[in-house]
Amino acid sequence: MSSTSHSYYDWQLSTLLLAYDAVDPIRRDDTTKAEQRQKSVEKELYDLVHATLPRSYLDSPHQDFPADVVVLLTKATLRRAAQIVGA
Numbered sequence: 564m565s566s567t568s569h570s571y572y573d574w575q576l577s578t579l580l581l582a583y584d585a586v587d588p589i590r591r592d593d594t595t596k597a598e599q600r601q602k603s604v605e606k607e608l609y610d611l612v613h614a615t616l617p618r619s620y621l622d623s624p625h626q627d628f629p630a631d632v633v634v635l636l637t638k639a640t641l642r643r644a645a646q647i648v649g650a
Contacts, residue, residue: 572608575612575636575640576605576608578640578641578644579607579608579640579647580600580601580604581644582644582647582648583600583604583647585647585648586648586649607643611639611640611643615635615639616632616635620632
């Protein structure tokens, strides 16, 4: 994964985690629950990306995403975050 792709993934993951934290905060010392949430959101993000990406990118995972695909992923991530917080 390129550093750009990794940074973008981190942004997506953080966005969804923060949305969940806004509606269901986890105590700082509850590492078990935090780890469970992290794994759950990673799976959710995987599913979101696979539901959003055009087939040609799913079939060629090493292909860089052009701006229009990044826009699709960004919109999907923000829509999901809005759903989580009830917006």
